[in-house]
Amino acid sequence: MNLVFRALADPTRRHVLELLRKGPMSAGELSDHFPVSKPTMSAHFAALREANLVDVQKVGKTVLYRLKLSVLEEALLGFVGTFQERAAAKAARNTKNEKELSHG
Amino acid sequence: MDKKPLATSIGVAVLLLAAAVLLKLAQHADLISADTVTRATQAAMGLMVAFYGNFIPKNLKPLRSFDSERRVQKALRISGWSFTLAGLAYALLSLFAPDSIAWPASMAVMAAAVAISLGCAVQCYAACNASRRTAE
Numbered sequence: 001m002n003l004v005f006r007a008l009a010d011p012t013r014r015h016v017l018e019l020l021r022k023g024p025m026s027a028g029e030l031s032d033h034f035p036v037s038k039p040t041m042s043a044h045f046a047a048l049r050e051a052n053l054v055d056v057q058k059v060g061k062t063v064l065y066r067l068k069l070s071v072l073e074e075a076l077l078g079f080v081g082t083f084q085e086r087a088a089a090k091a092a093r094n095t096k097n098e099k100e101l102s103h104g
Numbered sequence: 105m106d107k108k109p110l111a112t113s114i115g116v117a118v119l120l121l122a123a124a125v126l127l128k129l130a131q132h133a134d135l136i137s138a139d140t141v142t143r144a145t146q147a148a149m150g151l152m153v154a155f156y157g158n159f160i161p162k163n164l165k166p167l168r169s170f171d172s173e174r175r176v177q178k179a180l181r182i183s184g185w186s187f188t189l190a191g192l193a194y195a196l197l198s199l200f201a202p203d204s205i206a207w208p209a210s211m212a213v214m215a216a217a218v219a220i221s222l223g224c225a226v227q228c229y230a231a232c233n234a235s236r237r238t239a240e
Contacts, residue, residue: 023170024174055164057166070162072158
């Protein structure tokens with residue numbers, strides 16, 4: 001379960017899981033959605049695989065990923081996403097308020 | 105054959121039987137009433153349904169086409185959620201609902217989960233078959 005929490009803590013990995021909800025995708029298709037290097041994406045994929053949240057299949061030269069989320073893991077994904085979005089929105093609001101106060 | 109799911113299932117079955125025996129022994133020793141034994145056993149069965157329902161979406165296997173896989177993934181997801189929620193509702197109703205409501209309500213919840221899952225499975229099968237025929 002620790003591996004699952006660690007995997008879900010990262011926004012990129014959560015986004016990968018959300019993309020895979022639509023259906024299986026290749027590593028290249030998934031990487032196209034993120035402005036990060038291939039080794040970084042590979043590390044994210046490895047974390048998801050280690051937590052048993054995705055299934056990997058090699059078809060020729062293509063590596064296919066498919067979702068392997070249990071109901072509990074999916075609920076956790078939803079909760080973590082909602083709370084992090086709220087926290088980010090609150091932080092953005094606070095920063096904006098501080099800027100407005102400092103400008104008088 | 106993967107032995108892990110089989111071992112888990114046997115473990116769960118043994119746990120359920122052991123719990124039932126312990127509850128019966130407690131009833132014979134006048135520690136709990138017959139009603140409590142029935143409710144606790146029903147709740148354990150509800151939790152077992154929720155436990156297995158939780159893992160239904162994890163059973164996605166590679167298929168011939170991505171379209172079929174998408175449909176199967178959606179059907180497994182809906183079935184998983186419906187059985188997990190129905191199992192939890194069944195357990196809670198069995199434990200806390202009044203006698204007159206507990207049985208019909210818990211059965212209705214379970215029947216709804218079965219109907220949803222069957223509906224999804226039939227729809228998925230029909231759509232996959234139709235797309236295969238079109239491809240041929």
